Amino acid sequence: MKYCENCKRLTSFENKCMRCGEKNVREPQENDSVYFSTLQYPYAGMLEDVLTQHDVPHHKQGKLGAGMVARTGTLGTEQFDFFVPFGKFDEAKELYEELFAVEEKDDYPPPQPITHKTLPKRLKIWSKILYTAAVLFAGLGICSMILAIINDGTDLELPFYAGFILFMVPGVICAAIAMSFPKMIEYYQREREKYLEEKYSDEEETTDD
Numbered sequence: 464m465k466y467c468e469n470c471k472r473l474t475s476f477e478n479k480c481m482r483c484g485e486k487n488v489r490e491p492q493e494n495d496s497v498y499f500s501t502l503q504y505p506y507a508g509m510l511e512d513v514l515t516q517h518d519v520p521h522h523k524q525g526k527l528g529a530g531m532v533a534r535t536g537t538l539g540t541e542q543f544d545f546f547v548p549f550g551k552f553d554e555a556k557e558l559y560e561e562l563f564a565v566e567e568k569d570d571y572p573p574p575q576p577i578t579h580k581t582l583p584k585r586l587k588i589w590s591k592i593l594y595t596a597a598v599l600f601a602g603l604g605i606c607s608m609i610l611a612i613i614n615d616g617t618d619l620e621l622p623f624y625a626g627f628i629l630f631m632v633p634g635v636i637c638a639a640i641a642m643s644f645p646k647m648i649e650y651y652q653r654e655r656e657k658y659l660e661e662k663y664s665d666e667e668e669t670t671d672d
């Protein structure tokens with residue numbers, strides 16, 4: 464079991480984070496803040512109460528900013544990530560299972576969906592580049608559209624409309640690629656875990672050929 468500082472998760476891989484791909488993983492220390500679970504109201508409050516009652520230090524992080532909650536009024540649906548010190552992880556897990564009557568599972572904590580925030584560093588950079596390109600293309604496209612409208616009825620109208628389409632197409636493609644990154648990573652990780660599971664189960668079995 465190793466600890467990834469990038470996404471604060473425990474990973475069962477020895478040299479890589481299962482979740483974000485970070486290679487710089489290390490032995491977890493007692494005081495490392497470890498991702499524990501994501502819960503929604505009212506479960507988040509229930510867990511918080513139980514952890515407090517049993518003196519398990521924890522840190523709760525809302526997934527939306529406070530401003531966002533005020534604007535959209537989604538307090539009731541806001542999700543919270545819980546973090547506990549590594550040294551208290553097992554105790555927190557027991558309390559959680561007792562509270563929610565969860566059966567013990569090997570794959571605890573359950574895998575969480577990947578978001579742009581938890582992308583591997585390199586993909587995060589690419590995602591920023593692609594989004595910037597998308598915004599630039601869209602800006603140029605809109606300028607062309609405005610120029611086409613201004614030049615209504617002249618010879619320039621058609622080239623500017625063509626420019627609008629020529630700029631918008633790569634813009635949409637860039638945005639679509641960047642948006643699909645979390646899904647791509649999730650797919651890749653699922654496949655890799657499947658592959659590793661098969662590989663290890665093959666090694667355990669004694670084959671006849």
Ligand SMILES: [Zn+2]
Binds near residue numbers: 470471
């Ligand atoms: Zn990680």
